[in-house]
Amino acid sequence: MEQRRSILTCPVCSHRAEETMPVEACVCRYECRSCGATLKPKQGDCCVFCSYGSVPCPPVQVSRTARLSR
Numbered sequence: 055m056e057q058r059r060s061i062l063t064c065p066v067c068s069h070r071a072e073e074t075m076p077v078e079a080c081v082c083r084y085e086c087r088s089c090g091a092t093l094k095p096k097q098g099d100c101c102v103f104c105s106y107g108s109v110p111c112p113p114v115q116v117s118r119t120a121r122l123s124r
Contacts, residue, residue, distance in 0.1 A: 058075055
């Protein structure tokens with residue numbers, strides 16, 4: 055079962071915020087609550103959770119689980 059909570063860490067000010075990830079959508083923009091920086095996915099990542107989160111987004115978690123169970 056995939057995790058729905060992830061801690062996003064701002065690369066500008068290092069502020070950490072726990073957020074709930076959507077199950078069937080990718081979050082492409084996130085505004086840091088501390089410094090106001092707009093976080094965008096790094097090249098090759100689908101969303102800000104995959105780039106800056108403690109846990110990747112649910113679709114990536116499902117994909118990894120499927121690969122491991124083969």
